[in-house]
Amino acid sequence: MCGRFAIYSDPPPPLQRLSPREMWELLTGRYNVAPGTWIAGVRRRDDDAAPTLDRLWWGYRPSWAGPDAPQPINARVEKLTSSRYYQAAFKHHRCVIPADGWYEWLPMPGGKEPHFLCRSDRKMLWLAGIWADYGDDAACCAIITEPARGCAADIHDRMPLVLADDSFDDWLDPELQEREAIRSAVHHLDGALLTHWPVSRRVNRPANDDASLIEPDDNARA
Numbered sequence: 450m451c452g453r454f455a456i457y458s459d460p461p462p463p464l465q466r467l468s469p470r471e472m473w474e475l476l477t478g479r480y481n482v483a484p485g486t487w488i489a490g491v492r493r494r495d496d497d498a499a500p501t502l503d504r505l506w507w508g509y510r511p512s513w514a515g516p517d518a519p520q521p522i523n524a525r526v527e528k529l530t531s532s533r534y535y536q537a538a539f540k541h542h543r544c545v546i547p548a549d550g551w552y553e554w555l556p557m558p559g560g561k562e563p564h565f566l567c568r569s570d571r572k573m574l575w576l577a578g579i580w581a582d583y584g585d586d587a588a589c590c591a592i593i594t595e596p597a598r599g600c601a602a603d604i605h606d607r608m609p610l611v612l613a614d615d616s617f618d619d620w621l622d623p624e625l626q627e628r629e630a631i632r633s634a635v636h637h638l639d640g641a642l643l644t645h646w647p648v649s650r651r652v653n654r655p656a657n658d659d660a661s662l663i664e665p666d667d668n669a670r671a
Contacts, residue, residue, distance in 0.1 A: 450523050451576070451592045451609040453652065454551040455480045455565070455663060456489060461573050463617050464547060467491060467502050476504060480662045482548075483655035484508055484522040490590055492544040492580050496623035505544065509591035511581035524579055524591040526610055530628050535591075538579035540626040545617060546576040546592055550663065552652055553605040553645075563652045564604050565663045566645040574638070575612040577620055599640025611638040 456477045464473065476489035490505035510520040514534070529539040550567030551574075568574060576592050583589040593610040601608040612620055613636040625631050646665045651657045 450553075450594055450605065450607045451551050452484060452522060453655075454482050454546075454548045454576075454609075456482060456548050457660070458549050458573060460547075464491070464502060467500055472502055476502070479658060480660055481652055481655055481658040482507075488546065488590070490544045490546050490578060490580065490588075491621065492542070492588065493621055493623060496541070500618075500621050503588065505546075505578075505580055505588050505590040506583055507590060507592075509538075509579065509581060509589050510583070511538070511589070512584045520589075521591055523594045523607075523609075525607075526593050526595045529579070529593070535579060538581050539628075541623070542580045543620055544578045544580045544590055545612065545620060546578045546590070548574045548576055548609075550574065551576075551609060552648070553601070553608075555604045555647075560650075563648050563650060564645045565648045566601055566604065566608075566643060568638075568642050569644040570642070572614075574609075575614070575617050575620075577610040577612050577635075595637075598637070599643045600645055601640065601643055604645060611643075612636070613638050 460473050484507045487504045488507045491500050493500050508520040510518050524535050529535045550565050552563050554561035554563050578590045578592050580588045580590040594607045595610045597608040616635045619634040649666045652662045
């Protein structure tokens, strides 16, 4: 799954052309991004629009679903074409959530141990997502998850669907709408490029938000 992530780096080239720096600075510089908050996402507002960095509410509940509908933060990749809740968004409203890394919790005898997962080369991750109209010209989103791959499987059985660098534009391509066409054009990041390490349990509280959260905790297994 993906229930917490970090986004703190300067925008890499794929994002520098999509938004003013003021928007990037407004939505980033965060080490403990929690659901139910505004996050940075790249989307096309309609098929003819260019991709842009935008504010997205992390919690997916389309305006047509009503206030009592569920508001998941993750959408399982296996359900994107079978669930009415996600079908239209998967075809027409895909987005990319930039992140430096995400957190997962490993069950341990003394309680769950948080780990930070990221690329071994520390480049930015492109998390695949879907978005929907949220009302009042706002949009909401969910991060897509898949079975864990690479070292991520050591921590949890699910992980965010991380796009390969060369699939950034294809994932946002409005011409790609059918599942097989999307699967042929879009590729996952190689799981061998991921790494992780245990971090402080301070990350358990969303109010804690500073760079020390991603530092290795040498006493985590003590």
